[in-house]
Every structure is written in structure tokens, then in C-alpha cells.
Amino acid sequence: MTSVGAAPGVAEIAERTRAFVRDVCLPAEQRFPGPELDRGLRAELQAAAREAGVFAPHVPVEFGGRGLDISGWSAVFEEAGYSLLGPQALNCAAPDEGNMHLLEIVATDEQKERYLRPLAAGDVRSCFAMTEPHPGAGSDPGALATSARRVDGGWVIDGEKRFISGADGAAFSICMARAQEGATMFLIDAENPGWQVGRPMQTTDTVFAGGHSEVAIRECRVSADAVLGEVGEGFGYAQVRLGPARLTHCMRWLGLARRALDIALDRAAQREVFGSRLEELGLAQGLIADSVIDIEASRSLIRWAAGVLDRGSHGRHETSVAKVFVAEAVWRIIDRSLQLTGGDGVTADLPLARFQNEVRSFRIYDGPSETHRWAIARRASRVRAGERETSPD
Amino acid sequence: MTSVGAAPGVAEIAERTRAFVRDVCLPAEQRFPGPELDRGLRAELQAAAREAGVFAPHVPVEFGGRGLDISGWSAVFEEAGYSLLGPQALNCAAPDEGNMHLLEIVATDEQKERYLRPLAAGDVRSCFAMTEPHPGAGSDPGALATSARRVDGGWVIDGEKRFISGADGAAFSICMARAQEGATMFLIDAENPGWQVGRPMQTTDTVFAGGHSEVAIRECRVSADAVLGEVGEGFGYAQVRLGPARLTHCMRWLGLARRALDIALDRAAQREVFGSRLEELGLAQGLIADSVIDIEASRSLIRWAAGVLDRGSHGRHETSVAKVFVAEAVWRIIDRSLQLTGGDGVTADLPLARFQNEVRSFRIYDGPSETHRWAIARRASRVRAGERETSPD
């Protein structure tokens, strides 16, 4: 099953990405048993991606990328996600990819040169510091507790963060804090002594460069030009970032789900049970078909939401619906694939158990499925209430 | 929740259809308690649809329609399906709509004038005679048993059909029979003495004009020009008809599912239980959100498959995947809506129990879900086998 129907230009880059992943990333996976990608391997893969003409597909041409729109990302990121190494090779992994997008839209020209350019080039990594220990910002971002107060010539930030993906090794952070005027984003350099990256959290996933860390922010002084966008507009920018960011997770993980299905199909074609090839047994076919349907529905929802974003909407409804569906579908697909591979599936001989551990948290981060369902239902009630008012129905 | 993102032109017709259904069809439903739409009401609604500029959106302009492509149908048919009366009002109900499409592509000019023109105008109804009693053509069309043999100046057809939707009251049938050269389609006029419409089958649905009948075909003589398309090409044409036909079922029933959700939302907004409005209770919100997600995934799959058909593909994979998903999603949505309305839902005070009876068979006709899953799985195995051959993976 492969991605079809993408726009011309996009189709070609997607096809090249597909070949690159197959020829370069899949073989390299042997050298990445986890838990984390080696810097040298990362640089090597990024160089190869540049040479293959598939590096940074989402980055504007002026910053060294291919300048695709979000619909274009759908096809390419899915191909990249087919390997755990693909997104880093193309420099379109989270959280860097979302940060690039945000910087492109909100940052000043100076900030772009200083932060976006090296990030887009793959020279540095970054992180996005929003989540806090309970009862701070979590499922409910409004609970933001990190504070920012104005001081002479800048700001002083204080607070606790956790689950900060990529903090360990990042050159800078986009950090959310509460100023008097409201939530505000700050660019904090990693060498700032007030920015203290703590213990890595032991999560089941391994594919995020730098893992996920706790961060203590202590009397952290930044200058006035460290503010990203307008003071007090942080939640708005978070939405600007979040819509595409949750959708790009969907794209990449859908690629991995497709990979899982392919692994299962390969085995089902070879393995004989009770005198038949596994792929000819109806109960196995049921698992396969359900996964194909999940893949196509996921891809269709992603394409729809991407189109809405490309037409300039914030796409809150569309990305929320897509996120819930895809996060759950990806989980099901990998689980069915593992089931199809039997005992081997739960060993390290196949990567499927690892895949399951990689994607489990996707149903939780960027909003747990339950929070999204809650929001989706309330929105539906609200929209319908509006229709009742304007309609004789 | 309404359909968004349709192409311009289409959007306007969809919007007009939406208004037409709300202003004309929904009020008229009081006059259609079932089991079957009165001819007078049908004519009245079609006249109103013509006046509203929404009649026959799928029919070429030269035959009196709006000439939309299949992607265009998606938005409009969904709006039509919001009322059980909508599709007949717009003359886009099954099986006529599929027959129009088939005639447009395959019929000779003479056949078009004789059969397509009055059908497109809503002056007559038609039927499609393929399904046979066991062990004839059913889930497995290859079991076709009705025979056609050449005689002087034409053909003689013999066989048994059943589940022939709309046969009772149809002006003509497109009938599949097995000639020496292979499966062949014939145009049979209803007045042909060899065409004997038998008992109406008592099914749970009521919305198909003419219901579903058994038909005996006895020494049924037709002239040589009754052949539709080429002799022996019947199965190919059946596919030409089936791809869009199963997708238009999806479009229409999705509209009905949206209606069911709206009924539930309206009630959830008014009803208080345990001191809260029903729409504010989390378990109700879960049902609502799952239905919204099902609607959006269904619509996305339909749009994807329609686009593939519009680009000239037979779309076998895409329409099959969409059909399985949408048929099951529509069922779930109506079921959840009924659950949200409590005791009232199972009474005739609300139409939801009826909706459930209308759509139950959609998981069976045009291929049961299980047959589609079987085909989807085998196709996935085949495609993947091809990839293994051409890839070093």
C-alpha cells in the first residue's frame, strides 16, 4: 500500500523519499538498536538526504528546504516515517519541525537568522518547553505556572518543565511562560545558566533525539529580544504550532504503521500454518484488511486536515479529529501486525514490539484522546446550537 | 457538522441542496411514514427540486442535470441524504442514479434517448437485475445463472432474479445474463411479457421506490439492439457501474447519519439527567465525539475515492475500502444517536429506529463487509508481493 494522489512535484519528492528510506535508512537501522540516535549517524544520514534531494521538505527554499505546503508534507513525511530514522534524516522530526514552522511564521528576521537557519540546516537541535509538572500545564494548557517578569532590559523566567522532548542536546528552547500580559513565548539559549536540563525521563519511546527531560528554570534572565512574537500571545502561537505539529506526528507515524503492516505481510506470505499460507487464512485476512482500512482512513483524514491548514484556517477541528483517529489507528495497525507475526513479534528479532513502545505515547501527547473527544463533542454541540438558531428545522 | 471544502460551484449547489432539504424535504417527511413514497409526492418534490436548481446534479447538462463530476456528487448527495426524501427529490436515488451513469457511458445514442432521457428527467424509474437466488449470482457475481441465447433477430433470456430494487414500477431493467460470449447486459422493457415481477421481498428498509422484488424471466425475447454495450462485456460494465454506485450509497447514507447525530444533539441539548444537560455528560460526549470522528473519516474516504474515480481509474480498491468503512460507520452513528435519545429513540416519535432499519442492509448489498475485507486483504498481499520483487528491502 503506498501513498497515491499527491500533487505533481510533491509526488516526485515523495517517490525519492521512498527510495531514500528504502536504500539508506532501512539498512542503517541495524546501527540504531536504540535507545537514541548517534550524532554521527544523524549527520551522515542528513548528508545523504541532502544529496538525494529530500532534505527538509517542509522548510522554505530560502532556508535550504524544498518549500512544500502542508498537503505536500503529508505524502513526504509518511514516506520518511516508514523508517524510525527517516524523520531525523530529513530533519523533519519533532519537535524541531514544529519549531521551524513556528519560527518561520512568528520570528523576526534576526531571530530567523539566529535560530531558524541553523535549525533548518540540521546544525543544531531545539526543544519546545510547555508541559509542566502537575498541577501546571498539561492536558489543560491554561494551568501554565511558569512565570516571566519584566526586569531592566529583559525578563526573568522561573518554573518547572517536564516531558521536554529533545532538551538534552538542544541549542535553544522555545519556552512558554506567563507574563503579566498573558502567556508568552521566549527563546532561551541552552547555555543560559538559568536553563537547567535535568534527568531524562524513562519513557517507552526511544526515537526522539535527546529523549524527554525535566527542566528547571531558575532566575533565568533573557533580553527583551528573546520574546517570540508578541507578549501575551503565547497561547495563540501555541495553536499556530500545534495544529500542524499534531498533524505531522500523524503523517510520520502513519508511515511507521505502513511499515508494520508490510513486515506482517512479508511474514504472512512465507509462513505456513495448518497447511495454508498465513496470508490465505481468513482470520489473518481480517487483520490485514482492517489495517489497510485504517491506513486509508488515516491518510484521508490527514490530507483533509492538511488542505484546511493550507487554506489558512487554524484547523483546530480537523487536526483534532485526525489526531484522535490516527493515533488510535496506528496503535491498532502495529498491534495487529505484531499479532500476525506470532512469537517472533514479541522478540527483538522483529521491530514490532519496539514500534508499539514508540507509538504508545502518541495517544497521550498533543492532547490525550479523551481530551480531544471532549473538545470535539462540545464543538459539535455548539455548532449544532448555532444551526438551530438560524434554521426552521 | 457540515460538509466543507468542496470545489466552487459544487459548494453553491450543495448549499442550495442543504436549504432545499431543510425547507422542503424535512417538512414533507410527515407525509411519508413509510413503507413507500407516494408517486404524487415524488413528482411534487422533484418539481420543487427543479425549481430550486438542485435537480439531477449528477446528470450531464444535455440530459437536464447539473453535470457535476463524482467529487461534486459527494457534497451534494450527502446533503440530499440528510432526508430520506432527498435522493428521490433530486432524482439521485439508487438504483436509477447508477443506471443513469452506466447508460451515459455505455449506451448508444438511440438507447440514451429512449432510456436515459426519461430516466434523468424523473419521468420513469428503472431497475438493475443482477442478483439471483442461491446458488446464482450473489456475493459472488461469477455464479451468474440467467442465460441469454441468440435467436433470430435478437435474444431469449431465462432466469430468476431477486432483491431487484425498484423493479415494481420500473419502466425498464438493465439485466445481466450469461451469453455464450460471456456475461452481457440487456435493456428489458417492463411490458415485455417475459419479464415477470413477483412478490415484493419484505425487507427492513422502506426508502427504495418500488421496494425489492423477485423477478422471473421466462422466455423473454428482446431485439438485437437491446444489448447494452458489447456482448460478453457485462462484468466489466458492472464494475463501471458498481464503483460509483457503491460510493453514492456512501454519500447518501452519510447524510442520513449526520441527520441522526443532529437529532441526538438536539435532544442532548434539551434533556436534563442527574442535574446536568445530557450534552455535558462525559459518557454522552464520548458517543457524540465518536460519531463526529466517524462522519469526518467517512467523508474523507468518500472524497478520496471520488477523486480517484474522477481521474479515470476504476477505483476498485478505493471504493471498496470506503464502502466497508462508511457502511459500518453509518450504522454505528445511528446506533449511538438512538442510544443518546433513550426510550424515545426506539419509538416512532423519532425516526432513528427507522433509520437503523433503513441502513442495516447497506453492510450487505454491494458486497458484504466480509467479502470486501477478503478482497482488500488479498489485494494488499498481492501489491506487497510486487514490491518485494522490485525492492532490495
Added chain:
Amino acid sequence: MTSVGAAPGVAEIAERTRAFVRDVCLPAEQRFPGPELDRGLRAELQAAAREAGVFAPHVPVEFGGRGLDISGWSAVFEEAGYSLLGPQALNCAAPDEGNMHLLEIVATDEQKERYLRPLAAGDVRSCFAMTEPHPGAGSDPGALATSARRVDGGWVIDGEKRFISGADGAAFSICMARAQEGATMFLIDAENPGWQVGRPMQTTDTVFAGGHSEVAIRECRVSADAVLGEVGEGFGYAQVRLGPARLTHCMRWLGLARRALDIALDRAAQREVFGSRLEELGLAQGLIADSVIDIEASRSLIRWAAGVLDRGSHGRHETSVAKVFVAEAVWRIIDRSLQLTGGDGVTADLPLARFQNEVRSFRIYDGPSETHRWAIARRASRVRAGERETSPD
């Protein structure tokens, strides 16, 4: 699949019931196409049941029954439910069966002679009047609005009821009303002029004798001895009735689900598709196996809850869990069976579509699944909170 493991004595009555249903009830179904069982047929079947020694298995011996405990009912009622006619033939249909149980426990000796004896004998029918129009007693019984005020020599009751199963044709009602001292149960004779049975509600089920009616209670005078049990204890008695009553629904409907599966198995054994018997196709086997699992899990939960009731507990947790699971399982089983029978399943040639309409409301009455889930979750939290307090964990 048949019920096994029942206690001796019970096993024999269950076996006889099984034979009775097969030999007497199933053939009689031809004479009961719906919507409601004819009085003559009912009397004839009850006479036959008496002769077969299977009449009133749940009724104490002194009132003419077999005196089984609730665990014993499980096996017998399931066998009875295998036919839509079985429960009435054995006089163990709702709501009479629940009323008999309640009268046996709460009624005075005089009330037993006057109401329980003829009811247990099948000479009369009864009803239970609790549910009211919104915003009265419904999912939330505490909203009870019907009033009872003391007058000289008795009471005057006023209110509105709806969904009163069996009211049309019942000889008497057990009616819940709110006295000053709290909710109270009253025995009201049908000929009381203040008891006005209104329109039958058009529901999708047909198997309840007398259907479901609205009832207006207008200045309804009853004497002091019409009170059932103690004044103010109505909610407690409702629980006494409800625990077993919701469990007996589970027992009977499980029988019908088993019947549905048998119909599907019979067809799957005969029907050939794509060159195989349907029962040999993996996707059909998946549907069959899931239904077998649902049947066994349902039966195990019923047996567990019945045992708890027999040991004297109110069994609120157990009957609630069993009710949610079984109501949903029965629905799934019938739906899969219908799917296995293809087109025939949605016609009146098979009873499956009717079965679906009969059981749809079971997920709603006696507490909608969502209300039960809510209660189950809160109870779990409460129990766990107690464990936390008493444990070092």
C-alpha cells in the same frame, strides 16, 4: 452451544424446557408474525407448558410453580428465551415475572391471594408503573413526580406514566408514587376509573404482551390496603424487584441470541460462496467465534450475579455489570448472525431483523448502558478509596 453445568433438578427442568421450546414454541412461531401474541395462543401454550412440567419455574411451589432459585432460573429462562414465545408460554415474561417476585417478597398474605395467585397461574397479566415523561422518573428514578396523598380511608394518586409495558390488558398495576413519607408502591386495579391506559407507544419490539403504553393517573382513589409493603419504602422495593428483573431479561435475551447464532450456523453450513462452505471461511468463522465467546461470557456473568442474589445480597454491582455486558453482547450476536445470513437476513424470511428490533431497547430500559457505566465507575472509585484508607499500599 447449550447451557451446561446447572445444578441437578434444574438441569432436568432446563432440558425439558429445551424440548418444549423446540417441539411446541418454535412451530407455533408461524402463528405469531407479530405485533402481539394472541390471547388464545397464549393460553394454549401455557396449557402445554403446564403439561410438560415447565410452567412457572420461578414461582414458589405453593403458588403453582417449580420453586427454583435465581441460579435455577438462569438455565431455564435462557432455554425459554430461545423462542420469542417461550417466556409467555412459561409465564416468566416481563413484567409479570418481576412482579411475581416482588409480590412474593413484599405482599401481605391477602395481597398474595388476590394478586400473586392469579398472576402466577397465568390467568391475568400485570404491569409495573414507574417510568414517567420527562422530567419525571426515567434514567434517574429519583425524579419521580407522580404523587400520592392520604385521604380518608386510603390514598389519591395523580400523575403521568409512560413506557408501561403490558398496561394494555393488565388486570392490575404496581404503581410507584411519591407520598409525603417518600416513594411508595400501590396496587391499582385496572378497572379503577382513575387509571387510564392511553395510546400504545409504537416501539420496535413486539414481544411484550400488551406493548408499552402511556397511562394517565387522575384522582385515582385506592384503599389503605393497596399499599404494597411499607409507605415510603418504594425505592428499596424497586431495587428488590430490579436486581433480579434486569437479570432475567439477560437470561431470556441470551436465549434469543443463541437462537440467532443457530440460525446463522445452519445457513453457514449449507451456503456455498467462492467455492467453500460459508462455515469454512475464516472471516465467517471470526464472526461465529466472537458470538460464541459473547454467549459464554454472558452466561458466566449471569450465573455469577444469580449466585450473589441467591446468597441474599441485593447484587446491585453484579446485576449492573451483567446487564451492560449482556445487553450489548446480545445485540452484537444478533447483528453478526444477520450479517452471516446475507440478504436473507434483512428480509422477513428469517426472523433476525425482527430479533434486532426486539432487543434494541434492552440497552436502554432497566438503565441505559451509559448510566450503568457511570454507576459502575463511581462504585469502583469508592471501593478503591476504601481500600486506600485501610491499606499501607
Added chain:
Amino acid sequence: MTSVGAAPGVAEIAERTRAFVRDVCLPAEQRFPGPELDRGLRAELQAAAREAGVFAPHVPVEFGGRGLDISGWSAVFEEAGYSLLGPQALNCAAPDEGNMHLLEIVATDEQKERYLRPLAAGDVRSCFAMTEPHPGAGSDPGALATSARRVDGGWVIDGEKRFISGADGAAFSICMARAQEGATMFLIDAENPGWQVGRPMQTTDTVFAGGHSEVAIRECRVSADAVLGEVGEGFGYAQVRLGPARLTHCMRWLGLARRALDIALDRAAQREVFGSRLEELGLAQGLIADSVIDIEASRSLIRWAAGVLDRGSHGRHETSVAKVFVAEAVWRIIDRSLQLTGGDGVTADLPLARFQNEVRSFRIYDGPSETHRWAIARRASRVRAGERETSPD
């Protein structure tokens, strides 16, 4: 939620086990972060269990156990499974527990003294060697490839095994091999030079003492009295072992599922989101209730199957149905619990992600869910065919 309704005597041992697990095993879990239980800790826990009077509940009194029947195991093993350390502490972990049961039934008195006594006492561990590399014995045990040929004074065994749980560190193996007379079981001492335990397989679970290993059996000579039971009866004995063995997995894992739910309940009671305690939010309550229902249905199915085994049946149907349901239910319960704990759930701060990795393979070993469904469906068709033959229905 705790286990209720167990027989007297059993209830008391279950209660003591519950206290033992809470007071001894749960605190000790800090000392067992995985991947494998230390010998010292194991001995310490077993000594404590002996002292608490809960050691070896399934072992006959004459061999030092409590002599419970299989129904009795249900309650006690579930309590033991509440901690990952419980089953080893009580010496009722797989595969030893199943081996004890088999030895008790099949072994000679001498074999019992030599193998069962030290095993029951916890002095040694054992393994069961049946599964082979593809295309040998796996889902289809009939494919057994390991050979046993008679030689002077005994046998020589040759073959390959894999997924041999506990082989590393076991004192002996019960090994299945194909003699001329048919499949036969042999007792092989670990020091036999022909018994070569190979690499540990890297599986996602960690709780099985000794992990799972590949084993090479090379010219492995055993004496004539190494045969367990009769020559050629191996498959029969495998069934004797497998029925209870798959059920005891259900019992133990159900305990872990209950633990997972308790962890989630504890957190839902403390955590506030959007202004409410998590346990008061409907969508969380839905997850909780579904898990409670899964727990009760699992326990009811286990109790039913255990009763059938205790009455002397092989219980193939019952244990198969219970195994499919419980393995899938346990998976769902842990997954929902993890979802309820949000981000913390995927970290090592909570054990839930580990639990998920522990139980994933239970849907595969002892027969994958799909193989069981296949067998269940075929059995249902067979049973129904028998009913058709003997019934006028």
C-alpha cells in the same frame, strides 16, 4: 474490586494471599526493576510465603502445598498475580506450576519423588520444551519435529526448541519428542550434555524466571525411565497440562490487570483536570467502567472453566474461550489504565508500560487468539450439526 464468592477455606487463603502480596510483594517490587528476579529475592519471598501459609496453594498436601482444586486456584492465583512477584513467591508461576500439575497426574511415584518434590518445594525450577523453530511445532503442535529413537537401555533425542520459558536455570525439562509410536514426553536433566540451552530470546516480558531460550538437543541420551507416562501419548498429556495451564495464566494476569486498574483509580482520585477530579469526568469513567466489566467477565469465565475442569472434563472449549477473552481483556484493561495516567503512564515512574510489555505475548502463547477463534468456530459448527441431526428443528 476484589474477588468474591469463593468457597470457604479458599476464601481464607485468598484473603491471606491478598495481605501477603500487599505487605510483602508490593514493597519488594522496588528491588525488582527487571529484567529478572534474583535468586536470593526469590528464596526470601518463598520463605515469607511459607510462613504466611500461602505457599504452593495448588500443590497436594503430601507434597507440601495447600491442596486446593482448580476453582480454588482461581481466587488465590488472581491475588498472587496482583504483583509481578506474587506467582514466584507462591511458587505458582509458569511453567513450573503446569509442570507440577502434569507430574502429579502422570508421573510414577519415583519420578514424583525425584522431580515433583523439589519442584513443589521451590528448591528447583523446571521448563517445558515443546515449541520449535518454524516449520516445527508452534501454533500447530502436530508439526512436532524433534525425534526420539530407542537405543539400548533408553532413548536418543534430537531436535531444536525455542521459546523455552525458564530453560536457563532449570534443573530439568519435560520435553516433547516424536517417537515411532507417536509424540512422547521425556524428563531430561539439565546436566545432560545433550541438552544445550542457547541464547536467551529478547522478548518484551521480563517476569518469567530464566526468560525464554533456544535449546539445542543433540544426541541426548536418556534412560528408559525418563519417559513421562506412556510412550506415544504425549499429545494427550500436553492437553492435560494445557487446559489448566492456560487458565492459570488467565488467573495470574487478571490479578495484574486489577492492579493496573487500581493504579489508575488511585491517580484518578488525586489528579485534577479542567477543574474536576479525573475520576469525576465521564470519559474517564467510561474507561474505568469498561475495565471493571472486563474484570468481572474475565473472572466469571475463569470460574466457569475451572469448575468444568474440576468436574473432570478436559475443558478444551471452556479454557479456549476463557483464554481468548481474558488475554484480550487484560490487554485492554492495562491499556486503559495507562491512558488514565497520562504522560506518567509511559514513564518508568509507573509500572503500567512495563505491564503492557509483560502481557503482550499472552495473546500469542498457549495458542494465538486467531487459532482459538478458528477452533471455537469449528467446534460450534460441529456441535450445531449434531443438534440438527437429532432435532426436528
